[in-house]
Each structure stands twice: as C-alpha cells, then as structure tokens.
Amino acid sequence: xxxxxHRIAESTPVFxxxxxxxxxxxxxxxxxxxxxxxxxxxxVVSNRMVFFSDVLGHSALTGVAIGVxxxxxxxxxxxxxxxxxxxxxxxxxxRTTRAANETVLGVFLATTVALGIVxxxxxxxxxxxxxxxxxxxxxxxPRQLTILAVLFAAVxxxxxxxxxxxxxxxxxxxxxxxxxxxxxxxETSFAVLLAVVVTFSIRLVGILxxxxxxxxxxxxxxxxxxxxRSYTLWALALSMFSGFAGLFASYYWGTASxxxxxxxxxxxxxxxxxxxxxxxxxxxxxx
Amino acid sequence: MSxxxxxxxxxxxxxxxxxxxxxxxxxxxxxxxLSDVSLRMNCGELIAIVGPNGAGKTTxxxxxxxxxxxxxxIAFSIRGAASATxxxxxxxxxxxxxADSPISVSDFIAxxxxxxxxxxxxxxxxxxxxxxxLERFSAEHLLKRRLGELSGGELQRVLxxxxxxxxxxxxxxxxxxxxxxxxxxxxxxxxxxELRRKHDVAVMMITHDLPAIxxxxxxxxxxxxxxxxxxxxxxxMANADLLVSxxxxxxxxxxxxxxxxxxxxxxxxxxx
Numbered sequence: 001x002x003x004x005x006h007r008i009a010e011s012t013p014v015f016x017x018x019x020x021x022x023x024x025x026x027x028x029x030x031x032x033x034x035x036x037x038x039x040x041x042x043x044v045v046s047n048r049m050v051f052f053s054d055v056l057g058h059s060a061l062t063g064v065a066i067g068v069x070x071x072x073x074x075x076x077x078x079x080x081x082x083x084x085x086x087x088x089x090x091x092x093x094x095r096t097t098r099a100a101n102e103t104v105l106g107v108f109l110a111t112t113v114a115l116g117i118v119x120x121x122x123x124x125x126x127x128x129x130x131x132x133x134x135x136x137x138x139x140x141x142p143r144q145l146t147i148l149a150v151l152f153a154a155v156x157x158x159x160x161x162x163x164x165x166x167x168x169x170x171x172x173x174x175x176x177x178x179x180x181x182x183x184x185x186x187e188t189s190f191a192v193l194l195a196v197v198v199t200f201s202i203r204l205v206g207i208l209x210x211x212x213x214x215x216x217x218x219x220x221x222x223x224x225x226x227x228x229r230s231y232t233l234w235a236l237a238l239s240m241f242s243g244f245a246g247l248f249a250s251y252y253w254g255t256a257s258x259x260x261x262x263x264x265x266x267x268x269x270x271x272x273x274x275x276x277x278x279x280x281x282x283x284x285x286x287x
Numbered sequence: 288m289s290x291x292x293x294x295x296x297x298x299x300x301x302x303x304x305x306x307x308x309x310x311x312x313x314x315x316x317x318x319x320x321l322s323d324v325s326l327r328m329n330c331g332e333l334i335a336i337v338g339p340n341g342a343g344k345t346t347x348x349x350x351x352x353x354x355x356x357x358x359x360x361i362a363f364s365i366r367g368a369a370s371a372t373x374x375x376x377x378x379x380x381x382x383x384x385x386a387d388s389p390i391s392v393s394d395f396i397a398x399x400x401x402x403x404x405x406x407x408x409x410x411x412x413x414x415x416x417x418x419x420x421l422e423r424f425s426a427e428h429l430l431k432r433r434l435g436e437l438s439g440g441e442l443q444r445v446l447x448x449x450x451x452x453x454x455x456x457x458x459x460x461x462x463x464x465x466x467x468x469x470x471x472x473x474x475x476x477x478x479x480x481e482l483r484r485k486h487d488v489a490v491m492m493i494t495h496d497l498p499a500i501x502x503x504x505x506x507x508x509x510x511x512x513x514x515x516x517x518x519x520x521x522x523x524m525a526n527a528d529l530l531v532s533x534x535x536x537x538x539x540x541x542x543x544x545x546x547x548x549x550x551x552x553x554x555x556x557x558x559x
Contacts, residue, residue, distance in 0.1 A: 042406075046388050163406050164398035171384045171395060171434065177354045178377035178450075178459070179399050225389035226433055228398075232406040 017251045022138050026257065029140040029204060030243040032148040034213070034261075036155045037201075038239035040194055041218035042232055043163070046170040047187070049194075050215050051102055052090065055109045056195050057210040059086050060202045061116025064132055069119060076200070083199040086112070087191035095184065135206030137247070137257040144203070151197055158193055166190060167228060205258035213258070216265035217242065223269075223276025238268045304330045304373065304456050306351070306489060310359035313346050320346045323513050324359070330456065331487040333479070335494055335504035335520065342511040344493045345380060348459045351491070352377060365456065373457050376450030380461040380493070382442070386435030393417045393430050396449045420452035421445065424478065440471045451482065458482070460492040464499075472496075476503050497524060 006024055017023050044053050063082035067075025090108055094101050120129050140148075165186040168176040173183035198210055205213055221234035246261030253260065311324040321343040328334055336344050350357045352375060363373040396417040397409045409417070414430070421427040426444040429437065437445065443463060450458060460479070464472055480503050483490050494500050501507070501520040509516040509523050516523045 039406075046385065046390070048385065159406060160404050163404040164402065167390060167394065167398040167405060170388065171390065172379050172382050174349060174352060174354055174379050175377055175382075175399070175446075175449075177349075177352045178375045222387060222389050226431070227389060227391035227409075228394040228405045229408045231389040 017248070022140075023247075023251065025140050025142070025145060026137045026247055027244070028145055029137055029148060030247050030261075031240070032145070032152050033201060033204065034217075034239040034243035035236050036148075036152045036197060037213045038217045038235040039155055039159055039232065040197060041214040041216075041239070042221065042228075042235050043166045043170070043190065044194065044214050045218040045222065047166060047190070048101075048170075049191075050211070051105050051109075052191070053194055053198060053214055054211040055090070055105050055112070056083055056087060056191075056198045057202065057207050058109055059083055059112040059116075060132065060199055060207050061120065062112045063116075063199065064129065065116045065119030068129075076203070079202070080196060080199045083195040084192050087195040088188060091184070091188045091191055131206075132202060133207050134256050135202060135204050135209065135258045137204045140204055144200075147200060151200060155193065155197065158189075162186060162189065163228075205261070206256075209258040209262050212262040212265065213239070216262065216269050220265070220269040220272035223272040224279050226280060238265065238272075242268060304363065304365040304489070306373070306457060307362045307364070308347075308351070308359070309362070311347070311350060311361065312358040313343070313350055313355055319512065321350070321357070321512060324510070325514065326508065326517075328457070328489050328491060330489045331483050332505045333483055333490040333492065333503060335492055335497075335500045335507045336510055337494060337497060337507060337523070338510040338515075344510055345461055347510065348377070348461055348491065348493065351375075351457070351459060363456070374453065374455040376455035376458040376488075378443070378446045378450050378458075378460045378463045382446075384435070388433070388435055390434045391430070392421070392432055392434060392437070392445050395434050395445070396420060396452065399449050400452055416452070420448045423451060424448045443471075443475075447478070454486045455488060458488050458490045460490065460494075462493050462495065464494065464496060472499065476500075479503070 005028060018027065044050060059082060060079050063079030064075040066082060067078030070078060072078055086108065090105065094104050097104065117126065120126050165176060165181040168179060168181055169183045169186050176183055176186070198214075201210055201213075217235045217239035218231075220238050221231050224234050225231035242264035243261050246264045247257055249255070249264070250257040250260035306326075306328040308324060308326040308328075311321055312319070313321040324343075324347065326334075336347065338344055346355060349355045351361055365373065393409050393414055394405045397403070397413050398405050400416065400420075401413050403410065403413065418427050418430055421430060421444075424444040424447050426441065426448055429441055429445060432441075434442070434445070447463070450460075458479075464475055476499065479490060479492070482488055492500065492504075497507075497520070501524065504520050506518065507516075507520040507523040508514055509526070516526050
C-alpha cells in the first residue's frame with residue numbers, strides 16, 4: 001500500500017519535492033489526518049465543543065510535563081492518559097455543577113496550561129519543548145503513520161455507529177434520551193475519541209494549530225451545506241484540499257506546515273462565508 | 288387535519304399499558320424540585336400537567352424519560368408484564384440548538400428512527416418513512432428544509448411527527464403549543480386527540496393554556512413540587528386558590544371557570 005503510494009507520488013512530475021521520503025510520509029500523514037479531523041470537526045462544531053477541543057489540545061502541555069517528570073522516553077502515553085482523563089472529568093464536571101460550560105472550560109484551560117508551563121520551565125528549559133507548540137509533520141515516522149491509519153479507522157467506525165446519536169444530542173439531549181440514547185455516553189465517548197486523536201496529532205501539527213484544523217473546515221462547510229451529508233462531504237473536501245495545498249506551500253515557502261495548512265483552511269472559510277448565502281440559495285435548483 | 292385518515296395504519300399499541308409513578312422525588316443538590324409525586328396513567332388517556340413556573344413539570348417528564356436521577360419508582364407495565372420498556376415519544380419545550388446547523392428535517396427524523404448513519408445520506412426507503420411521518424401532520428413539504436430555518440409552528444409539527452414515528456406507548460409533550468398560532472392550535476388539539484383515540488397512546492402534556500386543554504384532557508394534575516390537586520379538569524380548575532398562585536394575569540379566573548364548567552357539563556363538582 002505504502003509502496004504503491006510512493007510510486008504514484010514519484011510519477012507525478014509537478015510535485016518534484018516528493019522525491020524526498022519525508023515529503024511522501026508527510027503527504028500520507030496529511031491524507032490520513034485531514035479527513036479524520038474533518039469528520040471530528042463537523043460534530044465538534046455542531047455540538048458546541050470548539051472550546052472543549054481547544055482545552056484538550058492545550059492540556060497536552062501538562063501531559064507532556066508529567067511524562068518528562070516521570071522520566072518517560074516518549075511522553076505520548078502520559079499525554080494520552082492525561083487528555084482522556086481530562087475529557088471524562090470535564091464531561092462529568094459540567095453535568096454536576098451549575099456553572100456555565102465555558103466558564104468551567106476556561107478554568108480547566110488556564111489550569112492545565114499554567115501547570116504545564118510551570119513544570120516544563122523548571123530550570124529554564126522550556127525552549128526544548130517548543131516543538132510541541134508548532135509540531136512537525138515532516139518528521140512523521142512510519143510508526144506514527146500506522147497509528148494515524150488505526151485512528152482513522154477508529155473514527156470511521158465511530159462515525160458509522162454513533163453519528164446519529166451525536167446529531168440527536170446536538171439538537172436536544174432529552175429528545176435523544178427518549179430515543180434510548182444517553183447524552184452522557186455519547187458525549188463522553190466522543191470526547192475520549194477526540195482526546196486520543198488530538199493528543200496523537202500534537203506531534204504533527206502542534207498545540208497551537210490542532211484546534212484550527214478541526215474547526216475551520218467544518219465551520220466553512222456549514223456555510224455551504226444544507227444537510228448532514230453535504231456538510232460532511234464539504235468538510236472532507238476542504239480539509240483535504242487545504243492539507244495538500246498547505247503542505248506543498250510550506251515546502252516551497254520554508255514555513256511550518258501545520259500553520260500553513262491552517263491558513264489555507266482560513267482562506268476557504270472566508271470564501272465560504274462570503275459565498276455561502278448565494279450557494280445555499282441555489283439549493284432548490286440543484287435538488 | 289384530514290391527512291391523518293389517509294396515512295394512518297392500524298394501531299400498534301396494545302391497549303392495556305399503564306404507567307405508575309410512586310413517591311417520585313427529584314433534588315438537584317439541596318434544591319428539592321419534586322417530592323412524593325404519585326400518578327397513574329393508562330393508555331389512551333390525556334393528562335394535562337399544570338402548575339406555576341418552576342413547579343417541576345418539565346423535571347417530571349425528564350424523570351419519566353430517565354434523564355434525571357430520582358427516588359421513588361416509575362414503572363411501566365404492558366399487557367400485564369410487570370416491568371417493560373415502553374416506546375416514548377417526546378416533544379421538548381424548546382430546542383437550544385444552533386440554528387445554523389446544516390441538519391435537514393429528513394436528517395433529524397432519520398437519525399431518530401434509524402441506525403443507518405445520516406452522513407452517508409438518507410436512503411430512499413428511509414426518506415419515504417420520514418415523509419410518511421411528516422404527512423400525518425401536513426408537514427411533508429419541510430423534508431428538505433434545514434431544521435434551523437423552520438418557524439416555531441413548523442418545528443413543532445416536525446417534532447410531533449418524529450415523536451409519533453414509530454407510534455409510542457407514551458407521548459410526553461412539554462408545552463408543545465408555544466409558538467403556534469390560533470389556527471394551528473385547534474388543529475394541534477384535534478390531532479393529539481385523534482392520535483390517542485386511534486392508537487391508545489397515553490399522552491402527558493404540560494401546558495399553561497388551561498381553557499384550551501380542559502375540554503380534551505381526561506384528567507388534570509396540578510403540580511407544585513408535589514401533586515396539589517388531581518381530577519377532572521373542571522374540578523381542578525374550580526380550586527381557585529391554586530389558580531391564583533399561577534398568577535392572575537394568565538387569565539381571568541371567573542371567566543375561565545365558567546367556560547370550563549360549560550364545556551364539562553358532567554363533571555362540574557368542585558374540589559373544595
């Protein structure tokens with residue numbers, strides 16, 4: 001599979017940068033990662049979890065710090081455990097307290113970021129962790145690609161099994177309940193899946209950019225879509241196109257890939273926001 | 288609503304299911320919302336739940352839905368079986384969703400009645416089912432519209448259509464008439480009555496519009512933390528003290544009681 005991909009990549013003359021193995025791997029990472037982000041992003045936006053996913057991304061700072069203190073070779077696992085625990089904790093906390101959701105999230109965000117910075121900056125050594133902030137998709141390893149593929153499969157499976165529940169919960173939790181779907185189970189499982197994907201992707205696109213990759217394609221797609229299917233397809237298309245465009249642009253411009261991809265997404269968002277009304281107005285003609 | 292006759296299929300509910308609520312209590316922290324609520328609801332019965340704001344009416348429905356933890360017992364029995372899981376239809380009081388969400392009416396209904404994930408599209412057969420559900424409420428033209436762009440009355444019809452597909456044992460309506468105009472209102476009451484007659488659906492309906500519900504309800508329950516009065520609508524409404532606590536600006540009590548007594552000729556004996 002990967003061999004075939006390599007051969008196709010090399011036979012395309014326009015993208016001569018693909019003669020480098022790291023670019024081929026990065027391209028594959030984008031091909032696996034962007035559709036996964038697009039799918040997750042649609043329901044992150046619909047279920048008003050944009051701030052929540054931002055908190056998850058930033059909590060990686062504390063997760064990494066815990067791993068470093070524990071002397072782990074790879075802080076990925078401590079980050080993963082921390083993010084999943086945080087996702088569950090936030091879900092329980094917002095249900096049991098009467099405080100507004102975003103206030104609770106703000107408190108979690110502030111605490112995890114501050115704790116992470118304090119722990120990582122002990123002895124003035126924060127600079128060596130700055131890679132986590134912007135990530136490096138060009139350094140993706142074959143092992144990471146395998147994990148990305150597994151995660152992508154998991155997200156697809158979840159989308160087949162649980163998407164209807166997420167759609168119902170985004171409209172009304174009580175209504176979902178009357179259909180035998182527990183909002184807590186659905187939201188928590190989605191939050192855990194999101195935590196795993198976000199944590200793993202931090203290495204590739206960075207803490208600062210991860211949420212934009214989730215949110216922007218879905219936000220752009222909302223302007224163009226009139227049902228869940230077209231919403232998903234638009235988000236997938238915009239996310240993957242921004243991913244490929246951003247990757248190649250970052251190679252030629254010598255810029256950080258994650259941020260360049262996000263800039264393309266932002267461009268598409270602006271175009272979609274400007275043209276969305278007109279496009280949706282054409283919908284009756286298309287149907 | 289003549290369409291109902293055309294699309295209605297044979298009743299699918301048994302005809303002898305019963306919901307029993309015994310000593311129900313719900314508290315959020317120290318705030319006691321419901322205490323010692325006991326009710327019995329038979330199929331085909333329309334019970335109107337009335338009471339002032341904050342009386343725990345919505346919480347009662349949510350407890351029956353299984354959404355809020357509670358003390359006491361809520362039991363459903365179907366055809367003599369001691370405990371059973373009933374099919375519930377629910378129309379929420381208000382929806383707090385993002386009006387900009389690209390969720391169409393067919394997506395919404397399909398996601399409630401089918402396991403096939405809506406992001407892969409709504410199949411032709413499923414779309415027919417959604418359309419048939421909407422036709423019962425003369426709302427089939429809304430199938431492709433986005434949920435967020437519907438008017439209050441249109442949304443209400445979509446919610447009812449979904450709650451009635453498949454036909455539930457118990458239909459829980461939480462102030463379902465908010466946002467419906469006068470004409471829609473009479474159609475709504477007609478529809479609900481037709482539904483329960485044809486299908487033996489037990490209907491529990493929260494409402495503030497007592498004069499409108501009185502002729503249709505079998506029983507009225509006045510709720511404020513616990514059941515303060517229960518009986519025929521005329522009996523409950525004749526209890527003026529309770530009505531005053533609802534706020535005199537809602538209606539003129541004397542006028543109101545008269546209208547009820549006229550409509551409920553057989554049961555005009557007051558509680559107090």
